[in-house]
Amino acid sequence: MLADFRFALRALLRSPVFTLVSVLMLGSGIGLSIFMFSSINAFVLKPLPFPEPDRLVHFEYTDSHATSRNLALPALDWLDLRERQKTLKSLAAYTVGTANLGGIDGPAERLSGAWVSADALSTLGIVPILGRDLVASDQVDGAEPVAVIGFSLWQQNLNADPAVIGRSLRINGKLTRIVGVMPRDFAFPMAESVWMPLSSSRGSEQRESDTLVKAFGRLLPGVSMAQAQADFANLMTGLAAERGKPLRGDQAKVEPFADEFILPQILGATKTMFIAVLLVLLIACANVASLVMARFSARARELSVRAALGASRRRLIMQVLGESMIIAALAGTLGYVGAEVAGHLMTRTMTAGNGFMPYWVDYRTDWHDLVFSVGIALAAALLAGLVPALRAGRVDIQSGLRQGSAGSIGDGSKLGRSLVAAEVALSVVLLVCAGVAIRSALQAQDAPFGIETDQVLSGRIAMFDDDYPDAAARLRFTENLAPRLIALPGVSHVAFASTLPLMGYERQKYARVGDDTTDDNDRPQAWSSSVSDDFFKVFGITLREGRSFDARDTAGSPLVAVVSASFAKKVWPNSSALGQRVQLNPKDPESPWLEVVGVVADSLQADYLITSATLPAHRGDGNVFRPISQNPPSIVSFALRADGDVAALSESVRGAVTAVDANLPVYWLQGMNQWRDKILWGTNILANLFGVFAVFALLLAVAGIYAVLAFDVNARTREIGVRRALGAGSRGVLGLVLKRGARQVIVGLVIGIPLALAFSRLLGAVVMPGASNDPLVYVVVIAALVVALLFAALIPARRALRVDPMVALRNE
Amino acid sequence: MIHLGKIEKSYPLEGGRSWVLRNVDLDIADGEFVSVMGPSGAGKSSLLNVLGLMDHDWQGSYALDGVVVDKLNTKQRQALQREKIGFIFQHYHLIDDLKVWENLDLPLQYRDVPAKERAARVADLLDRFQIVGKKELYPSQLSGGQQQLVAVARAVITRPKVLLADEPTGALHSGQARIIMDLLAELHKEGMTIVQVTHNELYANEAQRIIRLRDGWIEKS
Incomplete structure (x- = not known):
């Protein structure tokens, strides 16, 4: 077995172009898949950085009039519900806002801060590394202003002063005493760096409309989310009846903690793109399979010799599969490294850029990604190598050894053609989706904002x-x-x-x-x-x-x-x-x-x-x-x-x-064009990513069509020579080549267009509700594939045209 | 060693069948050296394929070293082939990607011979065939004669009882062909049963017996 791998490796080294092309094709498919998987992993699979994260839930109102996904609670409602609820250990609350920081050397700085209930940090299960947590007495009106600060604020702005507890900062104009320092990387709820007590005073009646809070808690042992939701729904009904007026929302919603922070549109887009990249991977596998098939068809003599020398079917299969596995292993490594790099870039973009993601979303790869990568590489090896390998196992020894025979491992060209038709079909799906996404992005770019954003600088100041x-x-x-x-x-x-x-x-x-x-x-x-x-x-x-x-x-x-x-x-x-x-x-x-x-x-x-x-x-x-x-x-x-x-x-x-x-610090200081880009960011990135996938798909399809046509022309050199000798002109020869490719493209379109219709509808429903199936997109896709076919046929056609009847017939 | 009884092989054709082997009865004794001759299309290579257990699509009876082949399933035939048969091809059919010593090693690997023993047998044959100096070369770096020498060495490294040679000198010039024929004679002397297909009367006569085929029939002498 080891020897088979060694020989397979050497055979690959002796065909560097085939190896490189296959590794790059499969690597791009695997890399994209790993990258999209690590996004899903980051959003959904990785546990939250809190103890027993499954028991943490978020509680909000929703409005049956569907004006909003979630509604924050008026602080008064929170205070009432906190006392009455029986399903959570406690109902903690927070609200975020601007924390203008002064009182330290240097210019004033605007931080993002959170006002949290005294039980918020303990509900999360995170304790300060220095000093103390907030306590209930901090929440009382008139109490001394205190704050727990973030690790990086302590390190960078306060020079990691070990005696920082008790020092005072000027936050939003108030002298505020530091009572604690949170651990490194803690930035609850999204990207906050200072935590101050949320007032628990019922105060004036005005308070209801002034402060809105978000509430969360930890389920009591044995209590399910559904039970908690039912309890809150009852409490809301009671509260509304007691007050004689409807609450801000009319339904209770208890959901897993993370769901509050990951927008469903982003999750939906990620999942859709994951499906898209799996399509790219499938295309890459089909392509490599067809290359491997062509390669081993050309090496049928060798396989026949091996069989004649006593190689069992299993050994022959391993010979072919070994090459696919080595290609997949190299491609998997390349893909993993690529995905890792892309993950770092994505983390930087997401955190530094738009603040879409909470601090605990980490795109860096972990063991989930590693297992997925190994699995996907193995799957790719099997997808790309199994069919050629099984065919190699059934090699026809006699025909392979016959003098002058090109040999065959089954009708490889037929299977290759089917694979290319499948590739074209999948490419159609991706091209249509890219077209729909790009159309949406262009429409968004052209949306009548009604303002001139050029030459305008904007900023914000909190007083x-x-x-x-x-x-x-x-x-x-x-x-x-x-x-x-x-x-x-x-x-x-x-x-x-x-x-x-x-x-x-x-x-x-x-x-x-x-x-x-x-x-x-x-x-x-x-x-x-x-x-x-x-x-x-x-x-x-x-x-x-x-x-x-x-x-x-x-x-x-x-x-x-x-x-x-x-x-x-x-x-x-x-x-x-x-x-x-x-x-x-x-x-x-x-x-x-x-x-x-x-x-x-x-x-x-x-x-x-x-x-x-x-x-x-x-x-x-x-x-x-x-x-x-x-x-x-x-x-x-x-x-x-x-x-x-x-x-x-x-x-x-x-x-x-x-x-x-x-x-007073100035923040969000940037040109209005940057705001415009930020708004279009989601649509643009979707269009860009789908564009990249579609380009990959198209390139792979071109490579696939090229491989089949090149193989075909090679195998039919004699036939072309005979046709030339019988008087076939250049047009006839070109037609012969193009007809083969055109058949694949037509079959691919016939299968691909209905698939594309269905998939783009799914895309529309999940991520781009405005997107529609525009006939223009289909026309462009068909045109693109025709151009791709012509492009792919260029070299095989030239080769076919150069066939000299005398040479071709003499060779035979 | 070999007993063929009424072996027939044909392909279906529109309106009839195309016969390749007709009613072939043949006995080859242990240690015998036999040449098979005949014009193109006479069925020489087909006969060799049947003898070499590479072709299972025939009627009749075949016993190889006492084992009744027509009763065996594919796996058993492959096992029997691995144990008893060595092949030499006209076009050598060395594996291009493997060095000389690896080409020799390959049949032993396929027979799960332990690495140590494989190394010893390869070294022994390289020495005996005087190709030690070529062991690290690839087939493309050898002359035709040298390649066929390696192919013969590869065929006998598994110590088969029967050596089947399909026009072993067909692609060689006379000097190289002589070396190969001498080698076959030596192997025969050592007791190996050899069946060679050849077009060359001179080389055919070096065998103990010549079997002539025409249109699938064995010609009566």
């Missing part, structure tokens, strides 16, 4: 109560900052807003005068933002009617709004919107009525591309803008339009902010 206790203080800050920003070189306009386009306007229910709806659930929604006078100029949003905001709109003047054209048309279809009145968040009795003074062109909200497709109710009816002077937010975004490279202004912008308040 907290201790330094900015009221609206006037916050407004003063923006008024002080504006002239410093406009004075920067090349800057033409500066705007402030509660949220900027593409970052996500705030979705709010609204009412108009005369609405008879009283149930808040039935009210329509709009996207709103508070913006400064120059906002529409910075983003190139044109004024259609009335006026924009200006100096007339002050805190004390009549409350006004500017609405988008689609909002105006939807809400007041038969009259002008000017002078009409609209109320945002009508559930709040103190919410003011706003008079519409202007209508501007439409601009899309941030997550349009995700939500418009998945949750139609998210679309909203358009935009309602308020003047920032009448509703100044505590966290404010700014945008400035400038000539030249806006990114080069970053440091000057930070300097301007520091000059106004050295304790």
Whole structure:
């Protein structure tokens, strides 16, 4: 057996081109499969970095009106449910937000922090490595502000000071004492680096609408998730009845802890892509199988000699399978290394880039991946080598040894042709999916954002109560900052807003005068933002009617709004919107009525591309803008339009902010084009990945068609010679070659198109709801395959045309 | 050693059958050296394939060294072949990817001979055939005569009772052919049963007996 492997290895070394091509083909298929598997492994299979992770669950509300997948809980609900629930050890809660860090040497820094209940960290089962956990008394209003800090914050910002416990930091303007340091890599819930107590005070009635929290807990022994969900559903019904009004959500949802953090779209996309890469692998296997077949058909004499010398069937099979196994082992190693490198890159992109993934998602390969890799390489070896090997086992000794016989290990060419037709069919599936994905991405690129993102730099600043206790203080800050920003070189306009386009306007229910709806659930929604006078100029949003905001709109003047054209048309279809009145968040009795003074062109909200497709109710009816002077937010975004490279202004912008308040860090400082790219990231990456898979598939199909045609031309040299001698012209010879390839392509298309229809529908349902089966995609795919066929036929056709009848016949 | 009784072999053809071997009765004694002659298509190679147990599709009876072949299944025939038969082909059929000594080693591997014994037997034959200096070369680095020498060595390394040679000198010039014929004569002297197919009257006459085939029939002398 060992000797068979040794000989197989040597035979491969003596055919370096065959070996290299096979290893590369199989390696790419295996590598892609391992990479996609490690993504699934990272999302689903790897255990969470907490003790007994299976017992950890997340609890949320959902809304049967399906406006959202999950709804956070109002803090008051959490407090009530925490006391009443009987299925979890405790119901912990958290909320995340900005933690402006000051008080250490160097400029102020914006961190992402979490406000957690005192039992949150212990529920997770993670204890601080220094100091103590948060305790219930920390949560009481008026308690001394304390924080548990993350390992890297301790290491990098506090120089790993061993006496860090008891030191104070300035967080969001409050002097906060450090009471603990968490272990390395802990960043619950997503990428946070400081944990502060979540207030457990019921406080004023206002609290309900102010704070929303996410809740989680550990199932008590013997309690299932379904039981917990039923318990919470009962408690919610009781709570709503007790309060005499509906809760924020009308259904309870208890789900595995990780499910809260991994978006179903991402998981769905990953699984779909996993299927896609398995198709690529199948194509690669078919290709290598057909190459191995061709190779051993040419080596039939050798196999016959071995059989005549006494080689058993098993030894002959092992001879062929040995080569496939060595190829698969090399390809598996190559694929594993490739997947490892891609995994590192992906981790970097995911964590540094978009914050889509929680900190514990790790793409680096582990034993699951290793087992999968070995398994997939073995499967590939069998898929690629078993059929040729079994045929080798049935070698016809007499025909193989006959003088001048090219020999055969069964009708290899027929099987090769079937394999190529199968490859073409699978390529059609991948090409169609890539086409659909690319069409979606192009449509998304062309989506009417309604804003000009070039030459605009944006950033965000969070102001907290201790330094900015009221609206006037916050407004003063923006008024002080504006002239410093406009004075920067090349800057033409500066705007402030509660949220900027593409970052996500705030979705709010609204009412108009005369609405008879009283149930808040039935009210329509709009996207709103508070913006400064120059906002529409910075983003190139044109004024259609009335006026924009200006100096007339002050805190004390009549409350006004500017609405988008689609909002105006939807809400007041038969009259002008000017002078009409609209109320945002009508559930709040103190919410003011706003008079519409202007209508501007439409601009899309941030997550349009995700939500418009998945949750139609998210679309909203358009935009309602308020003047920032009448509703100044505590966290404010700014945008400035400038000539030249806006990114080069970053440091000057930070300097301007520091000059106004050295304790306020600027974050998310980037060009608006980057926001645009971020929004399109998901669609683009899907299109890119499918594009890569499809290119692989097409290349493999070309290689497959080429191999079959080359083999065919070689085997039919005599026939071609005879035909030439009988007067066949170049066209006749070319037709002979192309007809063989065309048959494979046609059979492949006939099988592949229905498969592609089904698979692309699946793709649409799972990841790209907007994607449709566009006939153009199919036309392009068919054209691509015809071009591929012509390309693959090029060299065999040239060889066929060069066949000299005299030489061909003499050889015989 | 060999007893063939009424061996017949044919292929179905449209409107009849194409006969390859007709009613072949043949006895070859242990240690006998026999030449098979006949024009192209007479059935020489087919007869050799039947004798060498490479062809199982025939009618009649065949006993090899006392074993009734027609009663054996495929596996048993293969085992019998491994034990009793050695082959020499006109076109040598050495394995291109294997060195000279590995080509000799291969049949022993297929017979699960222990490595130590294999090495000893290979060394012995390399010495005896005076090809020690060529042991590390590949077949493509040898002349035709040298390749056939290796092929003969490979055929006898398993110590078969019967050596079947299909035109062993057919592809060689006279000098090389002479060496091979001398070698066959030597093996015969040592007691090996040899059946050679040849077109060369001179070499055929070096055998003890000549069997002539025509259209699948053995010609009566």
